[in-house]
Amino acid sequence: MMKYKNVLIVEDDIDIREVISLVLTGDYQLTMCSSARALNAEISKALPDVIVLDIMLPDGNGVDLCQRIKSDPLSKHVPILLMSAHKNESTLESGADAFIAKPFNIKSFRSLVESFL
Numbered sequence: 001m002m003k004y005k006n007v008l009i010v011e012d013d014i015d016i017r018e019v020i021s022l023v024l025t026g027d028y029q030l031t032m033c034s035s036a037r038a039l040n041a042e043i044s045k046a047l048p049d050v051i052v053l054d055i056m057l058p059d060g061n062g063v064d065l066c067q068r069i070k071s072d073p074l075s076k077h078v079p080i081l082l083m084s085a086h087k088n089e090s091t092l093e094s095g096a097d098a099f100i101a102k103p104f105n106i107k108s109f110r111s112l113v114e115s116f117l
Contacts, residue, residue: 006049007031007048008039010038039060049116053081067094081099082094082096
């Protein structure tokens with residue numbers, strides 16, 4: 001039996017989560033969450049193979065979360081793809097492995113996620 005790679009999607013917009021789900025379902029084990037609190041709960045249970053992380057969350061900032069995950073020796077190896085409609089200098093300093101601009105091209109998004117798996 002093939003073990004699916006686990007992709008953790010952290011996005012508060014339900015429509016964007018739905019699109020991502022449609023793009024990646026079937027090929028990967030998807031865990032969806034909509035807040036910093038839910039992200040923290042998920043990574044405390046098990047580390048995903050890659051994290052797609054929105055910057056603007058209702059209870060946190062994706063840049064800060066990325067820096068925290070990347071500074072932890074237990075999770076620093078997990079690739080993080082930051083996602084936002086607004087790219088700025090702090091995005092570049094976050095330690096993220098890649099940046100996805102919203103709105104995104106579905107094929108480009110899928111290829112980028114796959115490149116880290």
